[in-house]
Amino acid sequence: MMFKLENSRTQNYDIGRYRGRWGDLGNGKYNNPVLAGDFSDPDIIRVGEDYFLICSTMQLSPGLTVLHSRDLVNWSIINNAVRDLTQISQNYNWNKMNGYSRCIWAPCITYNKKNSTFYIHFGTPDDGFFMVKTRDPFGEWSDVYEVKKADGSRFGFGWDDCSVLWDDDKAYFVATNFADNYKGYLFKLSDDGTTVLDDGVLIHAPHDEYAPLEYGPEANKLFKKDGKYYFFHNGCHTVEGATVRMAFIMRSDCIYGIHPDGTPGTFDNPGRYEHIKEPIVQGFREPCQGNIVDAITPQGVKWYFFTHHGSTDKDGRPCSLLPLEWQNGWPIVKYGEVEGRMIWENIEKPFPDSKKIIPQTSDDFDSAKLGHQWMWSFQPRADMYSLTERPGYLRLYAYKPLVEDKIETAGNTLLERNYRYNENVATAKFDISGMAEGQNAGLLHAAGRFHYGICVSVENGRRYIKIVSNDSRETITEFDASVKTVWFKSTWDFDFVNSFYYSFDGTNYMPAKDNIQLRGNDYRGDYIGFYNYNNISESGYVDIDYIKVESN
Template identity: 40%
Template sequence: MHRPILIYFIVFILINTHSFAQTNNQAPIWGQWENWGDSRNGTYNNPILPADYSDLDCIRVGSDYYAVSSTFQYSPGFVILHSKDMVNWEIISHAVNDITSISPEMNWDKMNRYGKGIWAGAIRYHDKKFWIYFGTPDEGYFMTTAEKPEGPWQPLHQVLAKKGWDDCSPFWDDDGQGYLIGTNFSDGYKIHLFKMTADGKELIEGSDKVIHQSEGSEANKLYKINGIYYHFFSEVKPEGRTIMMERSKNIYGPYTEEKQLSHAEKQFNEPNQGGLVQTQNRDWYFLTHHGTGDWSGRIMSLLPVNWVDGWPIIGKVGEDKIGTMVWSGKKPVNPGVVYAPQTSDEFNQSNLPPQWEWNYHPRVEKWSLKERAGWLRLHAFKPIETNNLLKAGNTLTQRTYRTKANEVILKLDFSGINNGQKAGLSHFGAPAYATLGIACEDKISYLELNVKGKITKGLVLKGNKIWLKSTWGLDGKSQFYYSINGKKYMPFGKPYQMEWGSYRGDRIAIYNYNNLADDGYIDVDYFHYTYSK
């Protein structure tokens, strides 16, 4: 090798090594990350997905990784993601197409499950099938199966019809016997272990045993590694919520050995709930959410796992043999495949792509991708409460991202609008939300901004098309804009600070309702969402 080339190569390596070391050792102030996810050089930065993917669990099947996340009242429910490396993810499906099978309170005409609905659950692969179990705080535990993670998923089956339970996970032992572990949070956070019937649909009477109880103990997973049963959970300590584990040679215990796997680290919003996964290279990782939410929700990070004295310590191992947050590292595997969760939509497919989730189960006859080819048609109908988007059906949402630069543009044709109708773009959350859109009164359409119930009227609209835009950065302050030609955009209103509420981060949404009657419609040509890496 020629000396100038050699010197250049050495300098290049030193610069990149120094840069990586800085990233690895210097933790960012929470939310101020400019780089996240795949660095495209065999390394990654946390968070790997700076969006609201809460209550995570993860498994590997062959060379594919699958993760699931809670969705609360959104429909379809219980989102499923796919990856080849646990760093790049795509949305592939949802496990629950009809969330009214959980409760009629989750339908568009009730809308009574904010902060409730589908909570944490787990995904497993057993007997050549994928199995999903999750809980709702008011209805109990549910399960479904599918031969492929893309579905179709079987109709939900209720496993436990009791209020006050959460964070369940199935486990199948070497002899094929199935178990379900879960927390009864209404009874002092006692963690119960049940045997299940062979089809996984019923809990065997008399098999129940409480195997653990501590303050706030939940986030349950059960693993068997080298013949030892490991019960993973989290609990609340004075310093915050921490990741814990106990182990035993018998599945029912007693679990006399206990270990704290990581520190709470409130400055990093307490990474805790998640799933332990062994790669095809036999390395271990922990896919987790940051459990204390802010406007961006409970976002996703990936932490290395180091086995110390037979315990899977999560993150960087300290002198106390307890882990701490790691902000960058080597990718678990590097297959050269890059995914990203879907965002933009031209509405030219026969079905809505999987990034979309309705707020509650939609009124299906009031939306269509067929009535006008290449457009989404939303028919307006009366909300449960006048001028309350939280009680207006068929609001279509997807997650917002916490990146340096975000832009959403929505193109609407409102030639079908009628008196009493309101439609447009929203930053959506419960109880706080903000909207910029069209309002129709006395057959006159005008621009309207609504921030937490405070309404500001804008110009009268002469045509029948409008472009609405929102931009925001790492601080979560959105600025709304409008355009009447799709070229020149004018700001409207002051910046809106997105908020956390009902265990959810902010979402971007398309809304349409009519305070006076089931009348009028809008057509959506496209929804374009771009964000920075």
């Protein structure tokens, strides 16, 4: 089995037990998680000596974060594969903003050797399946293609968690129909990756022999090793009133299974699969969704399970790298004497001499393009921000939110991930000389629709520092209209308890509010960034000089 976990209601996967000492330790070893931020539903591949990782991004744009590594432990954000969410649906545009926690779910990245092309397939729970492709994952990705059914119709609502396998001269597509009680289907896929070629074969359903679950498979992964086909999934089950997640894996020499008499299954007459499953266990942040990848190291071939931790918390769903071995053709998490259990600390890196890398956070906005760590909440108005109008600054123009004073309905809100450290300080410098009547602009923590921030508000010709949240606006102080520059500072600890400060000289900071409990929400962890809107008219702007994020 993949994990042999204690069958206990108190079993928790405490990603914080090492208090922020995550990733590369600088001594040839690493601690889990290797990415202590919100990289949910990951998928990973190796192409040559390079590893590429992708994850869900929901309603954030550009979508589909792409990361790169040479050692599986240290990662850089190199791209976002979906430039424009409106190529999926107009619901994700700035003038609608329908779909918090929806849009891009559980993507799959593959590399087709026949045409040297990278593909990312993904689902949205309301719209169906889609695909983007490129020959250079560091460069430009294609426009979005919709994956259609064999009759040319859309998959539409109710599907998620797809996986693709390029298999010699064939291609296959696995997906879950959650609208039909989470049934899992296997389809043949066209060579260009845009059309399934049949109506699909049911490979798993709730309460069948493969796993006695109330819900069928999610987190689908389909891969081939040593001539065998492997279907890796997880699913949910209720134990003592709590919903828990369970991993299981199926395999066969034939992709359609084998009959009891040893003959291969077919599309019209599928066979059965060998299978194993972990014990049902309640764990708040169980390692449960990701993919298996090999590493060609100086010591030989090693195998790993790259997984997120389930149950969204303040840091979202961070990712861990678990060593595994193949035993009798089954992947078993194992490191030293530890087998089938979560492995947290002092793990040998696949490549001991590799350089430590931390994903990007600070930004001085000196480039004419936004860094790849940045994403807008929904598709932004392209004419309402600029990095060239005033070189060295990010200019955000203000326009009306969909609902007055509701930040979650304000377009052009810009965010980046936070990471789980013991101590964190983010400082941002705002030039507010261009602000107009009715405008609000500030530094924001956000997780989906949940938010907490500090801002400058212009009301009746007067200027205020305010603390804002989903349901409150608290005036901290009024200040003179002659002030042209404001610095905002946010501090938060390992448990994401936050304090806000402000300054008019960049040196002396005054407290605004403390003991704010940040949280995860809408399948998102805590992000930080900027917002800007005007309740009255489309007028005013702020220039942001920099954000500096310091963590230890």
